[in-house]
Amino acid sequence: xxxxxxxxxxxxxxxxxxxxxxxxxxxxxxxxxxxxxxxxxxxxxxxxxxxxxxxxxxxxxxxxxxxxxxxxxxxxxxxxxxxxxxxxxxxxxxxxxxxxxxxxxxxxxxxxxxxxxxxxxxxxxxxxxxxxxxxxxxxxxxxxxxxxxxxxxxxxxxxxxxxxxxxxxxxxxxxxxxxxxxxxxxxxxxxxxxxxxxxxxxxxxxxxxxxxxxxxxxxxxxxxxxxxxxxxxxxxxxxxxxxxxxxxxxxxxxxxxxxxxxxxxxxxxxxxxxxxxxxxxxxxxxxxxxxxxxxxxxxxxxxxxxxxxxxxxxxxxxxxxxxxxxxxxxxxxxxxxxxxxxxxxxxxxxxxxxxxxxxxxxxxxxxxxxxxxxxxxxxxxxxxxxxxxxxxxxxxxxxxxxxxxxxxxxxxxxxxxxxxxxxxxxxxxxxxxxxxxxxxxxxxxxxxxxxxxxxxxxxxxxxxxxxxxxxxxxxxxxxxxxxxxxxxxxxxxxxxxxxxxxxxxxxxxxxxxxxxxxxxxxxxxxxxxxxxxxxxxxx
Amino acid sequence: xxxxxxxxxxxxxxxxxxxxxxxxxxxxxxxxxxxxxxxxxxxxxxxxxxxxxxxxxxxxxxxxxxxxxxxxxxxxxxxxxxxxxxxxxxxxxxxxxxxxxxxxxxxxxxxxxxxxxxxxxxxxxxxxxxxxxxxxxxxxxxxxxxxxxxxxxxxxxxxxxxxxxxxxxxxxxxxxxxxxxxxxxxxxxxxxxxxxxxxxxxxxxxxxxxxxxxxxxxxxxxxxxxxxxxxxxxxxxxxxxxxxxxxxxxxxxxxxxxxxxxxxxxxxxxxxxxxxxxxxxxxxxxxxxxxxxxxxxxxxxxxxxxxxxxxxx
Numbered sequence: 148x149x150x151x152x153x154x155x156x157x158x159x160x161x162x163x164x165x166x167x168x169x170x171x172x173x174x175x176x177x178x179x180x181x182x183x184x185x186x187x188x189x190x191x192x193x194x195x196x197x198x199x200x201x202x203x204x205x206x207x208x209x210x211x212x213x214x215x216x217x218x219x220x221x222x223x224x225x226x227x228x229x230x231x232x233x234x235x236x237x238x239x240x241x242x243x244x245x246x247x248x249x250x251x252x253x254x255x256x257x258x259x260x261x262x263x264x265x266x267x268x269x270x271x272x273x274x275x276x277x278x279x280x281x282x283x284x285x286x287x288x289x290x291x292x293x294x295x296x297x298x299x300x301x302x303x304x305x306x307x308x309x310x311x312x313x314x315x316x317x318x319x320x321x322x323x324x325x326x327x328x329x330x331x332x333x334x335x336x337x338x339x340x341x342x343x344x345x346x347x348x349x350x351x352x353x354x355x356x357x358x359x360x361x362x363x364x365x366x367x368x369x370x371x372x373x374x375x376x377x378x379x380x381x382x383x384x385x386x387x388x389x390x391x392x393x394x395x396x397x398x399x400x401x402x403x404x405x406x407x408x409x410x411x412x413x414x415x416x417x418x419x420x421x422x423x424x425x426x427x428x429x430x431x432x433x434x435x436x437x438x439x440x441x442x443x444x445x446x447x448x449x450x451x452x453x454x455x456x457x458x459x460x461x462x463x464x465x466x467x468x469x470x471x472x473x474x475x476x477x478x479x480x481x482x483x484x485x486x487x488x489x490x491x492x493x494x495x496x497x498x499x500x501x502x503x504x505x506x507x508x509x510x511x512x513x514x515x516x517x518x519x520x521x522x523x524x525x526x527x528x529x530x531x532x533x534x535x536x537x538x539x540x541x542x543x544x545x546x547x548x549x550x551x552x553x554x555x556x557x558x559x560x561x562x563x564x565x566x567x568x569x570x571x572x573x574x575x576x577x578x579x580x581x582x583x584x585x586x587x588x589x590x591x592x593x594x595x596x597x598x599x600x601x602x603x604x605x606x607x608x609x610x611x612x613x614x615x616x617x618x619x620x621x622x623x624x625x626x627x628x629x630x631x632x633x634x635x636x637x638x639x640x641x642x643x644x645x646x647x648x649x650x651x652x653x654x655x656x657x658x659x660x661x662x663x664x665x666x667x668x669x670x671x672x673x674x675x676x677x678x679x680x681x682x683x684x685x686x
Numbered sequence: 687x688x689x690x691x692x693x694x695x696x697x698x699x700x701x702x703x704x705x706x707x708x709x710x711x712x713x714x715x716x717x718x719x720x721x722x723x724x725x726x727x728x729x730x731x732x733x734x735x736x737x738x739x740x741x742x743x744x745x746x747x748x749x750x751x752x753x754x755x756x757x758x759x760x761x762x763x764x765x766x767x768x769x770x771x772x773x774x775x776x777x778x779x780x781x782x783x784x785x786x787x788x789x790x791x792x793x794x795x796x797x798x799x800x801x802x803x804x805x806x807x808x809x810x811x812x813x814x815x816x817x818x819x820x821x822x823x824x825x826x827x828x829x830x831x832x833x834x835x836x837x838x839x840x841x842x843x844x845x846x847x848x849x850x851x852x853x854x855x856x857x858x859x860x861x862x863x864x865x866x867x868x869x870x871x872x873x874x875x876x877x878x879x880x881x882x883x884x885x886x887x888x889x890x891x892x893x894x895x896x897x898x899x900x901x902x903x904x905x906x907x908x909x910x911x912x913x914x915x916x917x918x919x920x921x922x923x924x925x926x927x928x929x930x931x932x933x934x935x936x937x938x939x940x941x942x943x944x945x946x947x948x949x950x951x952x953x954x955x956x957x958x959x960x961x962x963x964x965x966x967x968x969x970x971x972x973x974x975x976x977x978x979x980x981x982x983x984x985x986x987x988x989x990x991x992x993x994x995x996x997x998x999x
Contacts, residue, residue: 196958198768199724204737205768206726278733320726336740338770356779357769358958359950395851395948396957399835403843403850404948535961562717565963569719572731587727601728611730 186685187388189669190410191678192401196394197361200350201339203278206320208590212677213392215379216363217258218324218344221249221268222316223379226675228494228595230316231380233372234263234325234345236298244307245290251298256368257327258349265294270331272302272315275323277335281314281598282323284628309631310598318379318592318676319599347371347385347681361392363680376682378673383681386671390680405430405664411685412665414678417537418476424664435663436676438491438591442471442538442656443602444546447583447613450576452523459651461517463504465553471656474541483659489603489647491591492658496637501645505655514553527558529577530584533567542586542656571612585612591658592676596636597624597643605652613653620646691988698980705976706758706969710751713965719743720767720963741767754969763973764966766959773970776955783853784951786863787943788936790871795878796929802879803886803925804913807894818883825880830939834873834946841869851948866949874943878932885928889921896920922993930986937975 195209202214223233232238236252255263269292276282276289290303302311315323325331325345333339342350348363355361371382393410395401402420404410406427415435416424425432452458472483486492487502528550532543543559550557558577562570567585575581589602597603604610605620623646627639665672671683721738722729738744757764763773806818842850848869854862893899894917902916941953952971959967990997 198958198962198964199770205724206729207724208726320728334740336736340770356950357766357771357776358955359780359948393852393948396945396954397948400838400851400946400948403838404852407842407846407850409850409852563961565718565720565723565961568722569717572719572722572734589728593728599728601730609730609732611728614731 188391189387189389189412189680189683189685190391190393191680192395192404192410192413193392193678194415196358196396197355197392198357199338200342200355200361202324203274203321203335204338206278208320208677211318211320211322213350213361213363214322214324214344215346215677216348216390216680217342217346217350218326219255219346219383220316220322220324220379222312223381224313224316224318225377225380226673227377230312231374231377233316233380234268238312240311244309245304247302247304247311248295249300249302251300252370252372253298254370255345257345258343258366259327260368261327262297263325263345264297264328265300266297267328267331268325269294269300270328271325272323274326274331274333274335275321279314279321279323279599280601281310281317284308285311285314308628310628313598316379317599319590322379345369347383348390359394361394363390363392364388371681376679378675378679385681386684387680405666408666411669412663412672412678412683414663416662416664418479418482418662421662421664429667430664431667431669431672432662432664433672434674435661435678436591437660437674438494438595438676439658439660440588440591441486441489441491441594441658442475442542442586442588443653444542444584444586444656445571445602445611445613445653446651447577447581448615448651449574449613450581450583451526452518452521452528453583453651455521456649456651457517458521458523459654460504460649461514461521461553462549463648463651463654464517465509465511465514466505466549466654466656467509468505468655468657470545470549471542472659474545475538476659481660483657486655486658488644489594489600489652489655490596490640490644491594494595495633496596496640498637498640498644500641501648504648511552518553518555523555525556527577528555528583529558529560529581531560531562531567531570531582532586533564534561535563538588539564539567539586545656546584546586574614586656590676596640597627602653603643603647605647605650615650615652617646617650617652620650620652623647687988687991691984694984694987698977698984701980702973702977706755706973707751709969709972710754711747713963713968714747714750718963720965723962724768754966758973763970766967767964768962773966776967777952777970777974780950780952780955782855783949784940784944784953786853786856787867787870787874787940787949787951788933790864790867791875791878791936792929794871795875795882795932798875799879799882800886800918800925803883804890804918806883806887807890808909808913810891815887818887822880822884825876825878825883828876830873830877830942831946833876834870834943837869837873838947853949853951866947870943870947870949873946874936874939877939878935881928881932881935882925886921886925889924890917893917893921919993923990923997926986926989926993930982933982934979937979 193209197209197213199205202210219234221234222230225231234251235249237250239248251265257263272292276286285308288304288306290305292302294300327343330339330341342352347366347369349366351362351364365385365388371384374381376382398417398420401413405413421432424430446453446459448454468485476482487505488499490497530543530546533539547557547559570582571585573581577583593599602611605615605617607616608614623643627636627643630636630639668686673679721734721741725734725737765772766776802818806815809815838850841848848865852866854866856863899912899917902912941957944951944953956971
């Protein structure tokens with residue numbers, strides 16, 4: 148029991164690797180279902196436990212992913228990251244951009260048989276807006292949000308909000324899922340008690356065993372759009388009758404279960420086990436999300452020495468993203484790249500402006516000089532590192548080494564993610580329970596632009612952990628929201644990336660991808676920021 | 687006997703009260719925040735604070751403890767912070783797999799370990815004795831998850847005889863239920879078998895030196911009769927005691943075993959709850975485990991009278 152997860156992984160990797168070489172591993176041990184029933188049931192191993200099921204109250208990705216099966220959205224982003232109509236049939240913006248009128252599609256029903264009405268959309272948007280960064284922006288300029296008739300609702304504003312459709316379509320949690328009015332009236336900071344949506348699958352609550360299993364069944368009355376499915380947009384055609392989410396805390400067990408045919412699709416196989424899975428001819432392994440993830444660590448700008456921008460920039464000057472990425476992903480260069488930016492590479496308005504500090508030769512001497520200029524005198528630097536998350540553990544080890552090379556006195560606090568979550572919220576000095584540095588990562592889908600990018604804020608007390616304050620960063624962010632077109636957005640992004648880099652808002656440790664794996668008899672799996680089950684079938 | 691049993695049952699109340707106080711206080715002072723976990727990584731500090739307030743986690747220690755203790759006394763274990771389900775419902779969902787695993791392990795361990803210990807004592811100093819003791823050392827030394835992985839590799843991946851993971855309720859048939867428990871029970875039972883086998887051997891060695899054993903031999907009682915009727919019964923008290931103490935081992939081992947074999951039992955529920963800081967669930971499960979342990983020891987104490995008539999309560 149004293150061995151770490153990594154040690155156990157290494158142990159089973161050897162066993163699982165041998166198992167993969169054996170021909171004809173068949174799933175005789177799968178639960179006793181007829182072949183037809185088996186083909187109609189998809190067993191999926193999600194990235195984490197589905198511990199709650201309110202996508203507004205809890206904004207974990209796993210909740211968002213499950214919610215996308217059960218609740219539909221007014222709009223949805225497609226794989227070009229463009230908002231497309233989903234529950235909405237048409238919309239109309241007034242010429243001054245102050246009034247948006249939306250008309251819902253006809254014939255939509257909730258899983259309890261009730262029709263989807265405009266009042267449901269209004270109540271859902273009101274609840275969502277309280278919790279969502281873009282929704283909160285809309286609330287500050289809102290006049291009213293009202294249902295006009297059963298299928299029409301109107302959102303009137305005091306100032307134009309050009310990103311309205313993106314706000315309603317984005318896949319970043321919380322998404323603007325539409326719930327029945329009676330449920331959507333729940334306080335946004337309280338959990339809902341009913342799970343009734345209008346999406347392609349309904350949640351089978353009586354089979355839900357939190358931490359073990361969640362079951363979704365095809366909703367017969369769902370009417371998909373005519374367009375082909377594309378991420379959250381288009382026709383969400385449910386081809387599988389029943390989807391079972393099987394929670395597996397141990398990656399080695401998930402790997403063995405996939406090889407043995409006991410599960411069909413594994414959302415996030417760990418890198419160590421991927422070679423074993425790739426050798427199995429019954430399994431397909433591919434990139435999960437082309438938008439990947441951005442690794443990060445935040446330096447707390449409240450206590451010294453990081454209250455001085457020179458100290459933060461000294462770290463940026465010295466850090467090697469290659470070190471971070473190799474510690475996490477290894478030598479597979481298909482899975483990572485360096486990132487002189489805060490934004491997701493390969494996306495339309497990606498910018499590297501101001502990112503020179505992260506490029507080229509790493510200069511520890513220059514970094515030491517900058518630290519001295521910032522007044523650093525050897526006080527302990529408290530790095531809080533979650534050891535139960537492979538990503539943060541790898542990053543934490545590299546950061547500790549980096550700071551030591553820079554001549555800093557490292558106070559390495561090895562703990563778990565739950566503790567990091569509470570400790571990073573403390574503003575007290577590090578010696579009294581606060582922190583200097585913590586590590587995390589951001590989904591690339593959240594970092595395409597500033598829309599839902601909480602970590603890019605620099606509005607002091609309202610900002611993300613560390614509470615950075617920079618008027619120039621905030622002004623650049625505002626410029627993006629006001630940008631009327633893509634060229635103007637690009638200019639705003641250049642400015643924002645440069646300002647944030649100059650400020651040392653946080654330290655990007657690189658861009659990395661991850662894999663997903665599924666049995667070869669499953670088809671229709673696509674790459675995307677979340678697992679999309681519509682269009683997936685099983686033979 | 688009845689009076690003693692009642693006294694012991696009443697005595698569990700202060701024990702459980704101390705456990706309750708200890709568990710609540712430990713969780714209160716331990717770092718971590720369920721509100722931060724609920725809010726997700728992208729939530730702002732203000733969101734986390736609002737959720738914490740809505741959960742009542744910002745209230746003083748004494749207020750929270752008094753409320754919780756009052757509910758416990760009324761039989762209400764509270765509601766999970768995350769799932770919004772009553773803790774009693776969550777325990778009910780998870781108790782069958784854990785109970786099944788523990789019972790199968792217990793039966794397996796006793797059926798294997800007791801004969802092993804008896805035979806080792808009988809063949810004291812021979813290669814059989816050394817083999818049994820070697821196995822016992824191995825059972826103590828190899829972690830449960832290592833045994834679990836090896837069993838899964840051999841019997842599930844390579845031979846394809848048994849499933850890698852999961853649990854099938856008994857209501858769906860005895861064999862489906864049993865086949866999911868075979869590998870976990872063997873993995874979990876290793877240390878338990880080792881413990882019982884060693885105690886059985888040691889006690890049997892002592893008993894086999896007694897005069898009445900020599901008398902039995904002189905009277906021509908066959909060796910199996912000597913070992914299992916005369917000696918084992920007199921060696922039973924320490925063996926039964928260690929079986930009872932070993933329940934704690936089973937509870938601890940179930941946490942690991944259930945994770946390795948993805949069994950949706952109380953062990954996994956506990957680990958998940960600890961990682962998320964789901965305080966009501968942690969408190970409820972630990973109270974249940976503590977009560978089980980106290981109860982098992984009471985049963986063991988009562989069983990003494992069956993094996994040794996000199997013991998009176």
